[in-house]
Amino acid sequence: MTSSETIKGGIEPRPVVARLPRYAAGKPPAEVDGMASYKLSSNENPLPPLPAVLEAIAQQTDFNRYPDPLSTRLRTELSAFLDVPAEDIVTGAGSLGALNQLLATFAGRNDDGTPDEVIYAWRSFEAYPISIGLSGAGGVPVPVTADGRHDLPAMAAAVTSRTKVILLCTPNNPTGPVLGAAETEEFIRLVPPHVVVVIDEAYQEFVRAEDAVDGIAMYRKYPNVAVLRTFSKAHGLAGLRVGYSVSNPGLTQHLRVAATPFAVSQIAEKAAIVSLQNYGQVVGRVQSLVDERERVTAGLRSLGWAVPDAQGNFVWLDLGEDSAGFAELAGAQALSVRAFPGEGVRVSIGEPEANARFLRLCADYTKAPRGS
Structure with a gap:
């Protein structure tokens, strides 16, 4: 032909x-x-990036060079900001890019053709079923409650031997409520330790609920927890696509293999660093x-x-x-x-x-x- x-x-x-x-x-x-x-x-954040960030962007000129594939300077800045080891941070093109890297690493289709399963609340972030499907895994949506919250007992009940990843979106996009610290920790304890629990905190800086879960605190306690965060919302850098995941070495040692090279440009990395320095x-x-x-x-x-x-x-x-x-x-x-x-x-x-x-x-x- x-x-x-x-x-x-x-x-x-x-x-x-x-x-x-x-x-x-x-x-x-x-x-x-x-x-x-x-x-x-x-x-989107209706406010532009900070003046210092705009100035740093204007001064960037090295676009003839590839960016650092490991975003070393940004991870070093985040390490100090979050008080976590830089080696536990993997950058991506926004939190969605960081999520896709996690899915590519831990969920998909096995050698015998059977798909892994990824559990997530629904309705939640509309990219979830797309990213899950493209990874080769099967999505298991669990309906949110009448007031737009994750139904954690139902999500725990949905876990099977094929479950590899669970997505928790807090605050939940688009409904708005957060997960509480106590209920989230109880849920994590119910999940088999080989299942990766992803806490998506794209809007973490806007949370004011006193009992809200802190993903970083959960990552410190549980080796199977990965946290997603981004500079798109609070920092007003949505167009530059810079986010990251934080997880323990047992996850990052595999995650770096699947991480997209050069996903974060040097201009995005610089902007994120300056924004953190003016937090x-x-x-x-x-x-x-x-x-x-x-x-x-x-x-x-x-x-x-x-x-x-x-x-x-x-x-x-x-x-x-x-x-x-x-x-x-x-x-x-x-x-x-x-x-x-x-x-x-x-x-x-x-x-x-x-x-x-x-x-x-x-x-x-x-x-x-x-x-x-």
Whole structure:
């Protein structure tokens, strides 16, 4: 068969690709005459990187060279910041890149053709089933509770001899609640020690719940725990794609084999280092967004709306079949929000005017979320 005949007949991907859901990135806002447009659909930090970070980026010139594949300087900075050995840190292209490295290392399809299993809450981060499927493993989604929390007893009950990885998203994206320290530790103790428990803390800096789990504390106590964190949210570096995992040597010795070389560019590494060195300013900016989050949630509850505990930089509206319609109304107000048709709407915390306009929209909306 010639190459032209192959193309004419169609080039088919692996069968798993056809079964995967499509990742739907948050759409930009529509232009509406007389209104400033705001994107509240991707959980982005509405504030730019710190001035010192922007200056460091402007001064970077060595793009003719490959970056350090181990991100040694960043891992050294993180080692001091987190008080963990640098050898326990593996960088990746955002926390999603770090997750993909974990899955590539510990879950997939075995030599006899049987797939491993990866347990995760649902609804949770929509990239999970895609990444799991591409790894060759089988996903085992466990429904969240009515208030958007992980059902840890049900997740523990879902563990089988084929389970290799469990994903815990805290705060859970898109619903918002965190996992408590005591319940998470009890869960980890129930999990077989050969199963990797991944605690995804992409929004950790926004958490204010006093009883929230600290992934780093769990990693220190349990050799099978890996923690995911990122510079995309709190640090405002989403476009530079820099994240990392923290795990014990029993995991990192294998994880480095599967880690993508040069995943973190030198400009991303430098930006992350400078942001860490000015972390006091990051904390101040995050607190301003937390204050806005509290204002938004208080405003929604004053309308009589049931809103899950919001511990990230977003709120969840359990609108069910009304989700797509609400998103359309928001679009008419030059606000882009993230609708999950038939389930709910996630709205990122944005600029104060964007948040105020969102609350005005909700005040005029006649269909409250389920449970209100």
